[in-house]
Amino acid sequence: MADQDAHNTVGAEPPALPSLRWEEPPEGPVLVLLDQTRLPTEEVELVCTDVPALVQAIQTLAVRGAPLLGLAGAYGVALAARRGFDVDEAAAQLSGARPTAVNLGYGVRRAAAAHRTACEKGADEEGAAAAALEAARELHRQDAAASAAMAGHGLALLDELLPGGGHRILTHCNTGALVSGGEGTAFAVALAAHRVGRLRRLWVDETRPLLQGSRLTAYEAARRGMAYTLLTDNAAGSLFAAGEVDAVLIGADRIAADGSVANKVGSYPLAVLAKYHHVPFLVVAPLTTVDLGTPDGAAIEVEQRSGLEVTELTGAFSAAGVEGGSGLPVAPLGTQAYNPAFDVTPPELVTAIVTEEGAVSPVTGTGLAELCARSRRVTMS
Ligand SMILES: CSC[C@@H](O)[C@@H](O)C(=O)COP(=O)(O)O
Secondary structure, eight states, X not given: OOOBOOOSOTTOOOOOOOSEEEXXXXXXOEEEEEOTTSTTTOOOEEEEOSHHHHHHHHHTTSSOSHHHHHHHHHHHHHHHHHTTOOHHHHHHHHHTSOSSOHHXXXXXXXXXXXXXXXXXXXXXXXXXXXXXHHHHHHHHHHHHHHHHHHHHHHHHHHHHHOTTOOEEEEEOSOOSGGGSSSSOSHHHHHHHHHHTTOEEEEEEEOOTTTTIIIIIIHHHHHHHTOOEEEEOGGGHHHHXXXXXXXXXXXXXXXXXXXXXXXXXXXXXXXXXXXXXXTOOEEEEOOGGGEETTSOSGGGSOOOBXXXXXXXXXXXXXXXXXXXXXXSEEOSOTTOOOOOXXXXXXXXXXXXXXXETTEEEOTTTSHHHHHHHHHSOOOOOO
């Protein structure tokens, strides 16, 4: 089996990537995003001065991943407020940019609520905008803290489930610093294992069709000096059959009240494989990804994306929102493609959901409600 050798040493990690940051140049406040469509070949920043630009960045996946979408939504409301745009209109546009990740609407509502409360208390435009910005910053800090806590809980659980150490972890999509105010969700657990010398191998699914695994997770793993190997999504079965996977770790875009997990398409087949091969299947997500208002998996809206992402290579990045892409065709012209961005894994296939408040078995779903109630999360209807 061809392995990608680790080429850095633990302790020589570069600083975490600034996937998103707020800046205040003299021309006015901006939200600066690391353009994830350009990775891994180029580290290019995208400067958003208004909400339509941010909505486009969300829809083209320049900024993506559930926790980061929450931050983008919250800072987007602050940006609208600071630049004198209609905050309710901005909130509606941002919330509607992508449907599945619950964090996006949550971040928007949190900043919009802070803005509204400030207005109700008599704040002027500037004061209300400052309140929205502070809400975004607070969410950012909480997300970073949640990452660190999930990494700790996740590693403890891995060590409990796999007492021998030397973990070989399979992951899907991208769940690292690129999608978080901290070091991510599932990836942060693998990184924690790496730092204590207990990660033997990170198996990275390439994650068709947009290649978040090969473009982004492999990029992050290489930067961190982790021992990782890339595989095509459909090679995962043979990897399980060969006994090479000790645990599967994924993130989530929305977790319903019954413990059903929506995550990047291709997660559900991994859960089925894991069950068959008696391998733990762990979902790592902050409580902001738990949506107790959605009763079960059937009620989760799954984003359907352009077929061009499947029929053309790089179609994702050239074709968003337009007819006909400019990518390399890999199917006859006019081929229809089925392209759901996510799938839903039922609770009975999930060994545990790891949150910042600890891990729960999702089979009953009740543990999730208790964790949410216990957390200091600001809840809004
Ligand atoms: C911590 S990130 C968890 C999920 O958001 C991630 O696995 C995922 O599915 C992202 O999908 P994307 O379409 O790239 O935004």
